[in-house]
Amino acid sequence: MLEVADLSSGYGAAPALWGVSLAIGDGELVCVVGPNGAGKTTLINTVAGVNPIRGGTIALDGRDLTHLPPHRFCDEGIALVPEGRRLFVGMTVRENLEIGSYRRGARAARARSLEQVCALFPVVRDLLDRTAGTLSGGQQQMVAIGRALMARPRLLLLDEPSLGLAPLIVVAMFDAIREINESGTAVLLVEQNVAMALDIAHRAYVLDEGRVVAQGSPRALAAEPALRRAYLGVGAEPPSVPP
Amino acid sequence: MTLPSATLLAQSALSGLFIGALYGLLGLGLGLSWGLLHLINLAHFAFAFLAAYVCYQLATVGGVDPFLTLAIIVPSFFALGVVVQWLLARFEVSPLNSLLATFGLTAIVEATIQHFWTADFRKLDSAYAQMKFRVGELFVPVPELLTFLLAVGLSLAIWAVMRYTDTGRALRAAAEDGPIAEAFGVNRRAHSLLLAGVCAALAGVAGVCLALSFTLTPAQIYGWVGVVFAAVMLGGLGSALGPLAAGIIIGVSEALAMAVASPSWAPIVSFTLLIAILLLRPGKP
Ligand SMILES: Nc1ncnc2c1ncn2[C@@H]1O[C@H](COP(=O)(O)OP(=O)(O)OP(=O)(O)O)[C@@H](O)[C@H]1O
Ligand SMILES: [Mg+2]
Numbered sequence: 001m002l003e004v005a006d007l008s009s010g011y012g013a014a015p016a017l018w019g020v021s022l023a024i025g026d027g028e029l030v031c032v033v034g035p036n037g038a039g040k041t042t043l044i045n046t047v048a049g050v051n052p053i054r055g056g057t058i059a060l061d062g063r064d065l066t067h068l069p070p071h072r073f074c075d076e077g078i079a080l081v082p083e084g085r086r087l088f089v090g091m092t093v094r095e096n097l098e099i100g101s102y103r104r105g106a107r108a109a110r111a112r113s114l115e116q117v118c119a120l121f122p123v124v125r126d127l128l129d130r131t132a133g134t135l136s137g138g139q140q141q142m143v144a145i146g147r148a149l150m151a152r153p154r155l156l157l158l159d160e161p162s163l164g165l166a167p168l169i170v171v172a173m174f175d176a177i178r179e180i181n182e183s184g185t186a187v188l189l190v191e192q193n194v195a196m197a198l199d200i201a202h203r204a205y206v207l208d209e210g211r212v213v214a215q216g217s218p219r220a221l222a223a224e225p226a227l228r229r230a231y232l233g234v235g236a237e238p239p240s241v242p243p
Numbered sequence: 244m245t246l247p248s249a250t251l252l253a254q255s256a257l258s259g260l261f262i263g264a265l266y267g268l269l270g271l272g273l274g275l276s277w278g279l280l281h282l283i284n285l286a287h288f289a290f291a292f293l294a295a296y297v298c299y300q301l302a303t304v305g306g307v308d309p310f311l312t313l314a315i316i317v318p319s320f321f322a323l324g325v326v327v328q329w330l331l332a333r334f335e336v337s338p339l340n341s342l343l344a345t346f347g348l349t350a351i352v353e354a355t356i357q358h359f360w361t362a363d364f365r366k367l368d369s370a371y372a373q374m375k376f377r378v379g380e381l382f383v384p385v386p387e388l389l390t391f392l393l394a395v396g397l398s399l400a401i402w403a404v405m406r407y408t409d410t411g412r413a414l415r416a417a418a419e420d421g422p423i424a425e426a427f428g429v430n431r432r433a434h435s436l437l438l439a440g441v442c443a444a445l446a447g448v449a450g451v452c453l454a455l456s457f458t459l460t461p462a463q464i465y466g467w468v469g470v471v472f473a474a475v476m477l478g479g480l481g482s483a484l485g486p487l488a489a490g491i492i493i494g495v496s497e498a499l500a501m502a503v504a505s506p507s508w509a510p511i512v513s514f515t516l517l518i519a520i521l522l523l524r525p526g527k528p
Pocket of ligand 1: 011014034035036037038040041042043053083162216
């Protein structure tokens, strides 16, 4: 469904992505891993329309998004859970979720979407009237994912959803991501927690210095000794996929 | 020092309430553009005075009812606000430079007013000017009462829009994190233009209220800056009800200070409040 071809982006004079190509099929859960500063956030933000496209193309279900203004990406079915969550901290949780369903195509289903988010993350129901800035990291992450789901995306972009969370919460977060994906939403997941990401992904890309350096099934990537050493953490146990 | 009578104090407090409402009305647009567009628009005061002179002209020369001039002033000032915002966005003016740019714009508007209406005092003589009624011991002047009602009505309306509509929420979200709001479909450019238009239209309404109650002279533009800034900072940037509440607090304190001590105390009250706010709320801009 998503076709990214030869994508370039950057900040000021400094390029951060050099001709990245990547594809996601219908209902697929694809993860992107790589060292710090590899360009993972730049890639995911560019696909979300937040970063400018310097070269190449982005297409969703055959529709070319390359030249759309940033605020139009969401209406094409893409929603972003940004790195560091970036909730509207001065607004209530309910208002954050309502901004999620701001786009015209999602407004009519707002009440139903809110029910679905509360069903996925039951604690959110009790937090609706709290100011987002007063929530714990795990609660904020749930709201950030909820906000994106309120847009009823066909493709959900997740940038390091486990960042800074306690291990038990991380497990819950990955379960939720799997559940979202199994309900039919395609997912592009960027993660530092390589083992867990490769565990739930259907396919994976390895990004380094703004380029794709490897791609394939999680099992194949995890089995590659050079990749394991260079990008997946030295001496890390292979993820829990049978050899 | 002898204390003035209770009636005089009550009458003073009432006039403080009315002028405070005008501080709030002037502060409403100023604070919205500061808090939500990150634009410190000094020209807001110049726009209000320009509207006051336009109202004066239409009412005195054209014989139009001062309140009917709103039908012309509101849409044309909305357009003026949109154009200025378009220019500021076009040249990517930073928040600090916006202060300088709009200071320059203020000087231009002041010169324009001076060109058309000279620096002489102008006073709108309308049917409303002499209207007042009695409530018990107190006199209630009609122009000031209408200013008060407009200030309260508009502040409440803006508050409701900010809180209960998608557009209001979008504006607040974009002020907090523009790129992320945009990723959820908020057209930031269009919203900025809309809000700037509304703020300028609010300046226009405040201008009509100015013309109803005050003698106009171009240099007066600067006389309102300090006290209205105090109201906006005390009330909270981007808040809809804050400037009105703060404006009334300042207006009433000034009026009581004038009644108890002397008229020269009035500015001291507002600037003491402003400095106290700056010292007590160090985290705020
Ligand atoms: N806002 C910015 N301004 C300038 N340079 C930036 C900015 N954000 C990122 N960069 C640079 O772009 C490159 C890619 O950064 P990016 O944040 O995309 O990496 P990442 O893979 O997400 O890293 P991390 O794992 O630390 O999140 C880095 O060299 C980084 O220094
Ligand atoms: Mg990153």
